[in-house]
Amino acid sequence: MDAFLSALVFQAGYNTTVVSIGSAILGASAGAIGAFVLLRKRSLVSDTISHATLPGLALAFIFMALVTGDGRWVGGLMIGAAISAGIGLVVVEWMVRHTRLAEDAAIGSVLSVFFGFGIVLLTVIQSMETGRQAGISDYLVGSTAGMLRSEDETIAIAALVVGAVIFVMRRSFTLVCFDQEYAAVRGVNVRLTDLVMLGLLLAITVIGLKVAGLVLIVAMTIIPPVTARFWTDRPEPMPIIAAAIGAVSAYLGAIISSLDGGLPTGPLIVLVAFGVFIASMLFSPRSGLFAGNLRKLSFRHDVHERQGMLALARGKRIRDPVTLRILQRKGLVRRDGVATPQGQAAGAEVVRDEARWALYCRLYPEEAAGTTHQGVTAIKEALPPDLIADLDRRLSLQQAQP
Amino acid sequence: MSNDFVQLSLMPLAIGVLACIACALLGNFLVLRRQSMIGDAVSHVALPGIVLAVILSGTLDVGPMLVGAAGAAIVAALLIELVRKVGNVEPGAAIGVVLTTLFASGVLLLEQTDTSKVHLDVEHALYGNLESLIWLAGDSWGSLLDPQALAEIPPQLPRLAIVLVAVSAFIAIFWKELVIGTFDTAFADSIGARPQGVGFGLIVMVAVAAVAAFDAVGSIIVIAMFICPPSAARLMTDRMPAQITWSVVFATLSAVFGYILAGYGPLWIGATSSVSAAGMIATVSGIILGIVCFIGPKRHGIRGAGALSAAPAE
Known part of the structure; x- marks a missing residue:
């Protein structure tokens, strides 16, 4: 408990501090972009993105391992993950536009097939002689324990950049979420705005992989915005509240995980966020149960x-x-x-x-x-x-x- | 070679085929009802139930696991309803909240357990252990007629066979109600076909199939099989019986080619070890769907209908 308190107030060493602050920034950005995605009613798209990162992650690992002998460089893994998640998104869009399949079938099939192929590649890595699988399996459920300082800083800075872009784009996002036609009349490029929104969602997913894990990063973009809805009906404060909830959940989750090195970060963050969700559902003065x-x-x-x-x-x-x-x-x-x-x-x-x-x-x-x-x-x-x-x-x- | 095949590959292959067909049969209705994500949800939430069952019973016996997974599925369904109704949250987001939370608790429970006592880990839950379901007693094709050897086949095989029979029986008995309820709920209600009851029965069957398959082949293959073969079949035909037939064909092809590619493919290109069979089966089902997306005779449906189909019918 003492360790927990000291970590809470940044007294548990430089690394824990950087990890927890980085996670908080990540949680804030994820909550904010998630709020817009929720208002656009596309929450399950983030499920596709997160599962579709796996093959890219694995291919990047294999490629880097073959070229340099070590496949664990976080930047390269992120680029690989982003590319394959992007391909997954394009495939979903294409299937919805060009075949008669509904969006849910397109999302489900892309998600499972990409993930399946990723698993195939993971078993390839396991059998490779240079394959140190320890690094890559962290990406399934997330782990901040033993993260390098440079990794922490990369994640924090990238999440900060995404957060800044969300802030700049917030007006167009809100317009497009509520009234596409009006937004178009006002001169907002709806298709481009949608693309930027999904791009930011993709970016935050990829950045958060190492922290939350690819099965659970989706929760960081869904639970905080849904929770924020209990506290406001207005579009302006909603992303801010979602960002705050995301930041607190990620911060606490990262700290608890860093105390007990064995515990994966992703589930801890998700459970803290869910706790906030339940509390809001019960006690929110606006639409809570009580x-x-x-x-x-x-x-x-x-x-x-x-x-x-x-x-x-x-x-x-x-x-x-x-x-x-x-x-x-x-x-x-x-x-x-x-x-x-x-x-x-x-x-x-x-x-x-x-x-x-x-x-x-x-x-x-x-x-x-x-x-x-x-x-x-x-x-x-x-x-x-x-x-x-x-x-x-x-x-x-x-x-x-x- | 052929005796090796019976011993090492026959059972996984048969189990894979049975699991794929059982899931694909039900998937036809999920895809048409725009409920594809239910397969995804069920397979995620089964994890905490299974882990809890293993911890409480202290064994890897199947009975408790099935009970645990079924319990978790029921809890999840109730939670999703609760979040939707009480919190006034849209269905997609409600599913997202509940399934990630339950999966997170499953992962944490797993990490807390002493894995030396019972072998269960996240990887196992995600990609199953199809390759390890070997039949040691079956040393030749003749063993198929030998009762002693047959007594030692992996228990997953008879279990999945029973599930497949149950699924087929469910679809055969409630065929009319399922089809009417899928295409026109209001009409089904008006003629007394009880669309809600049959819809609930469908979800229960999905949960049963997912849990039975989960233990053998892991959760990815379950999601892929619920969605990919039926989606591909939907692009082949406009008729329901034909769609079901196509989905069974695609599921069987995926299972057979996926297993063979995973087990022998790497050897052909000079690698020394095989890759995940579950992952490869999912991959092959995706490749089939991809091909059908380009050449399926009914891939377009009615022109322009795609734009209207974005909002799921509630």
């Missing part, structure tokens, strides 16, 4: 109260026990169900509100459809006082000339 249930309960309470008061005003007997309890607590009815003076006054007020609202709906149907008023709260919460006064004037005129 907040949602509280809202539902309070809405039910309002409906019972409102209907009860209407019944009082109309002199009807209330039989529903929940309604009775609510009204009793407010002192609107006596224990035997008869309205108190306050109850009668409140009932009359509700009836008047109903009449006001009905008139408002008739006079201004479009505005009425646009409000969130559902007729269970007092009308003065939905309409300004001068409008209510105007409605009252019209109502009394109506009553004067029946």
Whole structure:
């Protein structure tokens, strides 16, 4: 635990610090680009990208091992991975455009075939005399333990560059995500923007391979954005929140992994992110489970109260026990169900509100459809006082000339 | 040579073919229903279930593994529904969240276990151990008639045979409901064909086939077989029975050529050791799909329909 705390505040040595900061930058960039990909409804594309990196990774390893004798140079592996993931993306696009297969079938087949071929190449590496497979199997589930300092720095800088590009492109991304036609009218090149988005996704996948592993890097681009959706409805803060969640998850995951050298980083990062996801799903004030249930309960309470008061005003007997309890607590009815003076006054007020609202709906149907008023709260919460006064004037005129 | 073949290659080959056909049969419906990623999800989430079963039972026996994997599949299905409904998350992202999390817990569990006691690792889960399913007692073709030798065939073979029979029976019995439900859910509902029930049955069969095949051939081949042969078959014909036939043909070709290429191919070009059979089978199925994409007679379908098909029907 002490070791954990000291790592948390950068006291656990230079390497751990660089690894955790690098992972945090990576997590932030992955979360931010993932947010746009999620809004574009293409989350599963990142699954294709990550699986399709394997053959390129293996081929780069074999090539470098044959030429230089050591295949573990991280830059070369990244280039190989990027090329084969790019080919995978192109194949998916081509299949969707030129054959009758749907996108899910194209994604699934490319993903599994590329991965299968990658596995074939991995077994080739295993049998090679120069093949030190230790380096390459780290890329399956991720490992920050024993990373070289130069590797750390490469990853951190590359992730930072990607993050900067995302920041520059954020407006076009948002436009394209929400309204392609409008974006095109505004002069945004939709196809190019899409390409850049996928390119950045590809770049972050490749950069993150070593940290998170290729089976799980996809989670870093999916879970933080999905979590961010619980906290906001607006497109501007969403990538920022996703980036923050991604950064925290990756940072904690990398630290826990560095403490116990045997644990792969990828799963740790994913589980931390999932923890944040669950917490958000339960406790988010906007759309969390608890907040949602509280809202539902309070809405039910309002409906019972409102209907009860209407019944009082109309002199009807209330039989529903929940309604009775609510009204009793407010002192609107006596224990035997008869309205108190306050109850009668409140009932009359509700009836008047109903009449006001009905008139408002008739006079201004479009505005009425646009409000969130559902007729269970007092009308003065939905309409300004001068409008209510105007409605009252019209109502009394109506009553004067029946 | 031929006795070697019986001893070393006959069983893996037969197991590969059975697994491929079982998955491909079900895959036809997944591909048509735009549910291809379910095969992907099932094969990912089986991992934690299997690992947990191995830890709890302390053996590599198949019974607990199947129970564990089936349990994990059910948990995953519930979680995906929960995330979708409670979190109001779109289906693709919900699948992504749940399957990566479950796979991550599986990997962590694996790393925590004492691997010296039971042999199970990530590589095993990813690419299976098809090559190791040898039949030591079968020293010649005559052994196929020898009850004593037959008693020692790898247990995966009869298990996959049973699964294949079950899958075929499921498709044969519910053929009408499956086909109607696949093409027109509303119509199926209106005539009482219970599309939801049959759809759920399909997912259960997919999980059963995936788990049975998983242990023998690993998870990649499972995903590839659910998707590639049926996709290729879909580009060959417009008729459902013909598509199923084509998918079985493609699955068999992939299994046979994939296994042979993996086992003997490297020897032909002078290498000394073979490569992963599961990976090679997936590769061959991809090559077949690639060829069919260029020459399949029905590869285009209705012109322009491709643009409309991007959004999956819910």
